[in-house]
Amino acid sequence: MRIATxxxxxxxxxxxxxxxxxxxxxxxxxxxxxTKVGQDAFPTDAVAPLGYAVAHHGEGxxxxxxxxxxxxxxxxxxxxxxxxxxxxxxxxxxRTLAATCGPVRLRSVYVPNGRTPxxxxxxxxxxxxxxxxxxxxxxxxxxxxxxxxGDFNVAPADDDVWDPAAFADSTHVTPxxxxxxxxxxxxxxxxVIPRIAKGPHPYTYWDYRAGAFHKGMGMRIDLVxxxxxxxxxxxxxxxxxxxxxxxxxxxxxxxxxDLDL
DNA sequence: ATGCCTTTCCCAGAAAGA
Numbered sequence: 001m002r003i004a005t006x007x008x009x010x011x012x013x014x015x016x017x018x019x020x021x022x023x024x025x026x027x028x029x030x031x032x033x034x035t036k037v038g039q040d041a042f043p044t045d046a047v048a049p050l051g052y053a054v055a056h057h058g059e060g061x062x063x064x065x066x067x068x069x070x071x072x073x074x075x076x077x078x079x080x081x082x083x084x085x086x087x088x089x090x091x092x093x094x095r096t097l098a099a100t101c102g103p104v105r106l107r108s109v110y111v112p113n114g115r116t117p118x119x120x121x122x123x124x125x126x127x128x129x130x131x132x133x134x135x136x137x138x139x140x141x142x143x144x145x146x147x148x149x150g151d152f153n154v155a156p157a158d159d160d161v162w163d164p165a166a167f168a169d170s171t172h173v174t175p176x177x178x179x180x181x182x183x184x185x186x187x188x189x190x191x192v193i194p195r196i197a198k199g200p201h202p203y204t205y206w207d208y209r210a211g212a213f214h215k216g217m218g219m220r221i222d223l224v225x226x227x228x229x230x231x232x233x234x235x236x237x238x239x240x241x242x243x244x245x246x247x248x249x250x251x252x253x254x255x256x257x258d259l260d261l
Numbered sequence: 262a263t264g265c266c267t268t269t270c271c272c273a274g275a276a277a278g279a
Contacts, residue, residue, distance in 0.1 A: 009278085010268055034278090036269065061269050062277075113279060153279070166262080172279060207279075208266035217262095219279075251267080251278085 001259040005149040007033040007252035029101045031108030035064030059094040071102035084127040109150035114171035129180035140187035145230035160220035189225040233259045
C-alpha cells in the first residue's frame with residue numbers, strides 16, 4: 001500500500017500535474033493541502049477516472065485539504081473539535097480532515113503559517129497545534145494504523161532548513177513551535193523521515209524565488225507522523241523531487257510512504 | 262527572502278505564503 005502527502009498550492013492550477021503525478025506515482029491514498037477551492041469546487045471528475053474517491057474540506061481562496069483514496073473513504077471528519085479559529089472561534093479555517101481508507105486512518109493537515117513570532121497568527125498556530133494533538137490522541141495510541149500527514153509549517157530540527165542562520169527570529173524553527181511538535185509525537189507518533197534522494201537533507205519545500213530548488217535552499221516541513229501500528233509496516237519513504245521540477249510546479253514536493261501491512 | 266515568485270480575488274494590485 002502506498003500513501004502520500006502533497007501541498008499542491010491550488011488544486012486547479014496544479015490539476016494537469018496532479019493527474020500526471022497520480023498516474024505515475026500511483027498512490028493508494030494521498031493527502032492534499034492548499035487546494036484553494038470551495039467545498040464543492042474540487043475537480044473530482046478529473047481524478048475519478050483514475051479510481052480515486054475524494055473527501056474535501058475547502059473554503060475558497062485560502063487553505064483547503066483533501067484525501068483522495070482508491071481504497072474507500074469512510075468516517076470522514078472535517079476540522080478539529082477545539083479549533084481556535086482565526087482571528088477567533090467564529091472564523092474556522094479548512095485546515096484538516098480525517099478519513100479511513102481501507103486498513104488505515106489518515107488525517108491531512110495544513111498547519112497555520114504563523115507569519116512572524118509577534119503576529120497573532122503565530123499564537124493561533126500554537127493553539128491550533130495543541131488542538132490537533134487533542135484530536136489525534138485516540139487514533140495515535142490505537143491499534144489501527146494511523147498517520148497525520150501534511151504541511152506542518154514547522155521544521156522539526158535545524159537540519160531541516162537549508163541555513164538555520166537565515167531563519168533566526170523567524171517562524172517555523174522557534175522552540176515553541178518545535179515543542180508543539182514534540183507534544184504531538186508524545187501521543188504515540190513517530191516522524192517518518194524520508195530517505196535521502198539528492199543533497200544532504202530530504203527537503204520537501206523550496207521557495208519559488210531565486211532558484212531556491214536548484215540551489216538546495218529547502219526546508220523539511222511536510223511531515224508524516226505515524227503511530228506504532230503504521231510505523232512498523234513502513235518499507236520505504238522518500239520525497240518525490242521530480243514533482244518540483246519543470247513547468248508550473250507547486251513549491252512543495254510530495255512525500256511518499258510505502259507500507260507492507 | 263527586507264517577498265527576488267505564485268496564486269487568489271477578478272482585471273489592479275493587495276494579501277498571503279514560509
